[in-house]
Amino acid sequence: MKPFVRTLIFCAAIAGAANPAAAAEISMAANSTGKNLSFLREQIAKFEKDTGHKVNLVTMPPSSSEQFSQYRLWLAAGNKDVDVYQTDVIWAPQLADQFVDLTEATEDVAGAHFPSIIQSQTVNGKLVALPFYTDAPALYYRKDLLDKYGKKPPETWDELAATAKEIQDKERAAGNPDIWGFVFQGNAYEGLTCNALEWIKSSGGGQIVEPDGTISVNNEKAAAALERVKGWIGTISPNGVLAYQEEESRGVWQTGNAVFMRNWPYAYALGNGDDSAVKGKFEVKPLPTATDGDQPSSTLGGWNLAVSKYSDEQEASIAFVKFLGSPEVQKARAIELSNLPTIAALYDDKEVAAAQPFMPNWKPIFQDAVPRPSAVAKVKYNEVSSKFWSAVHNTLSGNGTAAENLELLEVDLTELQGNGW
Amino acid sequence: MTEVTVAGPPSAIAGKRIGSDLQAQRLRSAWIFLTPTFLVLAMVAGWPLVRTIYFSFTNASLTNLSAAEFVGLQNYLSWVTLKSGRTIYRGLLADPAWWNAVWNTLRFTVISVSIETALGLIVALVLNARFPGRGLVRAAILIPWAIPTIISAKMWAWMLNDQFGILNDILLGLGLISQKIAWTASPETAMIAVLIVDVWKTTPFMALLILAGLQMVPGDIYEATKIDGVHPVKVFWRITLPLIRPALMVAVIFRMLDALRIFDLIYVLTPNNTQTKTMSVLARENLFDFDKFAYGAAASTMLFLIIAAITVLYMWFGRVNLEGER
Numbered sequence: 001m002k003p004f005v006r007t008l009i010f011c012a013a014i015a016g017a018a019n020p021a022a023a024a025e026i027s028m029a030a031n032s033t034g035k036n037l038s039f040l041r042e043q044i045a046k047f048e049k050d051t052g053h054k055v056n057l058v059t060m061p062p063s064s065s066e067q068f069s070q071y072r073l074w075l076a077a078g079n080k081d082v083d084v085y086q087t088d089v090i091w092a093p094q095l096a097d098q099f100v101d102l103t104e105a106t107e108d109v110a111g112a113h114f115p116s117i118i119q120s121q122t123v124n125g126k127l128v129a130l131p132f133y134t135d136a137p138a139l140y141y142r143k144d145l146l147d148k149y150g151k152k153p154p155e156t157w158d159e160l161a162a163t164a165k166e167i168q169d170k171e172r173a174a175g176n177p178d179i180w181g182f183v184f185q186g187n188a189y190e191g192l193t194c195n196a197l198e199w200i201k202s203s204g205g206g207q208i209v210e211p212d213g214t215i216s217v218n219n220e221k222a223a224a225a226l227e228r229v230k231g232w233i234g235t236i237s238p239n240g241v242l243a244y245q246e247e248e249s250r251g252v253w254q255t256g257n258a259v260f261m262r263n264w265p266y267a268y269a270l271g272n273g274d275d276s277a278v279k280g281k282f283e284v285k286p287l288p289t290a291t292d293g294d295q296p297s298s299t300l301g302g303w304n305l306a307v308s309k310y311s312d313e314q315e316a317s318i319a320f321v322k323f324l325g326s327p328e329v330q331k332a333r334a335i336e337l338s339n340l341p342t343i344a345a346l347y348d349d350k351e352v353a354a355a356q357p358f359m360p361n362w363k364p365i366f367q368d369a370v371p372r373p374s375a376v377a378k379v380k381y382n383e384v385s386s387k388f389w390s391a392v393h394n395t396l397s398g399n400g401t402a403a404e405n406l407e408l409l410e411v412d413l414t415e416l417q418g419n420g421w
Numbered sequence: 422m423t424e425v426t427v428a429g430p431p432s433a434i435a436g437k438r439i440g441s442d443l444q445a446q447r448l449r450s451a452w453i454f455l456t457p458t459f460l461v462l463a464m465v466a467g468w469p470l471v472r473t474i475y476f477s478f479t480n481a482s483l484t485n486l487s488a489a490e491f492v493g494l495q496n497y498l499s500w501v502t503l504k505s506g507r508t509i510y511r512g513l514l515a516d517p518a519w520w521n522a523v524w525n526t527l528r529f530t531v532i533s534v535s536i537e538t539a540l541g542l543i544v545a546l547v548l549n550a551r552f553p554g555r556g557l558v559r560a561a562i563l564i565p566w567a568i569p570t571i572i573s574a575k576m577w578a579w580m581l582n583d584q585f586g587i588l589n590d591i592l593l594g595l596g597l598i599s600q601k602i603a604w605t606a607s608p609e610t611a612m613i614a615v616l617i618v619d620v621w622k623t624t625p626f627m628a629l630l631i632l633a634g635l636q637m638v639p640g641d642i643y644e645a646t647k648i649d650g651v652h653p654v655k656v657f658w659r660i661t662l663p664l665i666r667p668a669l670m671v672a673v674i675f676r677m678l679d680a681l682r683i684f685d686l687i688y689v690l691t692p693n694n695t696q697t698k699t700m701s702v703l704a705r706e707n708l709f710d711f712d713k714f715a716y717g718a719a720a721s722t723m724l725f726l727i728i729a730a731i732t733v734l735y736m737w738f739g740r741v742n743l744e745g746e747r
Contacts, residue, residue: 238583
């Protein structure tokens with residue numbers, strides 16, 4: 001026994017000597033949407049060089065709902081293997097207890113971020129996550145096709161449908177059988193909640209659950225908005241759009257098979273990549289509204305960085321989070337991936353404007369973006385969202401009318417609400 | 422334990438005692454060898470099962486499992502009578518989403534296992550015949566079964582994609598369909614898509630088990646039927662099928678158990694589709710996605726009970742004897 005123990009101590013001593021005391025090994029869980037992972041790898045290399053820490057990347061699927069349940073499981077089990085999480089904007093109220101309070105650690109930098117975004121990540125006075133980038137979807141349109149048929153970018157949903165139909169039919173007649181008018185995210189998942197919230201809100205139909213807790217979703221304007229979209233399925237949008245998430249719709253768009261697409265800004269840089277069939281042929285504008293008078297509505301998205309309270313390397317993790325949230329990294333992200341920065345000053349940056357000409361115009365859009373009812377529904381938000389997207393998906397796939405499904409949804413949500421959110 | 426062996430019997434009845442001693446010793450060693458298995462089973466299967474059943478009687482939340490309080494049968498069924506005299510039922514057994522999942526699961530199980538049994542039987546009969554390259558074909562047919570479900574589901578998801586999926590491309594090319602079908606999206610075809618993939622994946626498994634049964638059938642019976650000039654179809658129904666029945670019944674049980682708790686294929690292919698949501702998918706959704714850990718535990722417990730009940734019924738009706746005696 002004794003020689004064994006001696007060897008063990010010896011080994012430990014060697015390992016200790018080889019590792020400088022300050023260097024820590026941390027792991028970060030991040031989604032694999034677009035080029036997120038390759039960007040993070042680049043930045044991690046810089047961070048490792050500067051600090052001597054080592055960062056491992058834990059690859060997660062692109063779907064936000066799938067990441068959430070996995071993270072929730074890990075955090076509930078007190079998992080120490082993952083130190084830093086890339087978190088969706090809606091998760092803060094649900095996971096607040098499991099993350100480190102970043103208020104003090106980020107005192108010096110938090111002021112540079114948009115206050116509304118910092119606010120969205122603050123739960124009971126605790127800063128749960130530091131903003132990484134924000135998101136507000138756009139209407140992507142094929143400028144070349146619109147010019148070809150003498151059309152203007154649409155301002156209302158009906159205009160969009162009419163333009164899409166006309167160009168789609170004419171293009172098909174001209175020998176392009178695969179072209180579709182409009183693609184969006186119609187799969188039954190969190191993304192459909194975002195899409196449908198935009199349709200309803202931009203038609204004056206409220207935002208599912210209002211900030212004061214009232215369940216407002218069962219109204220005529222909301223039903224009309226969903227019926228309008230129902231009319232698109234199979235006419236200007238492929239039937240398969242009901243199984244599309246972001247990446248599937250981008251697939252149709254980027255191969256040149258769609259006139260319009262609703263997607264997040266990340267698709268802008270990818271669409272202008274060298275392997276893209278629509279490179280230089282498209283532009284983006286704010287989403288349409290129901291009538292000219294309505295307010296354009298974009299669902300507020302965005303990702304943030306949180307440190308697990310079970311992490312053994314909290315100090316290094318916080319340093320890493322501050323590094324990723326810094327103006328330099330956010331600027332690189334804006335230029336390379338066309339993600340919207342959360343730091344106000346970057347919108348006036350010349351290099352950003354040169355690389356992403358659309359970006360300076362985006363500042364007002366996401367400042368007025370519609371938040372999903374995650375702050376009011378708190379831990380019940382996922383169920384609210386799931387019931388909402390199911391009602392919408394049922395309507396779009398012809399399983400009941402919008403009015404019927406929304407009425408049922410109201411009953412379900414009222415029962416879920418119980419004595420209060 | 423050793424003391425018992427040392428305390429020897431009186432010599433008068435030594436002969437008889439030695440025999441029972443040997444038997445006792447055998448029994449003991451059997452238990453000694455079995456104990457580790459039971460311990461491991463208790464740890465990896467028994468304990469989680471007991472925990473799940475326990476949580477189904479509490480109001481546990483995933484964020485704070487230790488704060489769970491006992492609430493009785495509330496997750497399964499509870500009711501309140503309103504002042505108006507109307508009674509409102511709540512809980513899993515009054516939840517239409519749960520019964521929809523039960524119905525989906527049963528429908529999936531019956532259809533998929535029937536098709537797989539029929540196809541598996543055909544494949545096994547073909548593979549049982551002697552032809553050159555039989556070994557190679559037998560190995561090749563196992564490939565779908567060897568691919569992990571997650572990977573084959575993802576692979577099929579791309580093949581079933583409405584715009585650039587190969588399946589639509591082939592069907593269009595053959596002129597069988599005039600429009601691209603959105604397999605996983607539309608309510609009518611979602612279950613069909615899941616069934617296609619499941620049949621593709623598990624028919625080899627059925628074929629393999631049935632083939633093993635076929636090889637147990639003695640060849641001289643067939644020779645006798647040949648001499649008597651019995652029609653091959655009659656041979657199949659009167660001789661082959663009754664003789665491979667035990668193997669077939671066991672294969673069907675295995676498949677049925679798998680099909681009843683299907684999760685991975687549906688989770689990848691059509692995760693939130695009401696038409697394909699099974700009991701396991703619903704349980705997971707409540708356990709982890711929603712803040713209803715206890716409710717999900719109740720769904721898991723019900724899933725366990727339903728599978729157990731169906732298996733017992735099947736074995737009873739089918740008179741399947743897993744101990745190998747008839």
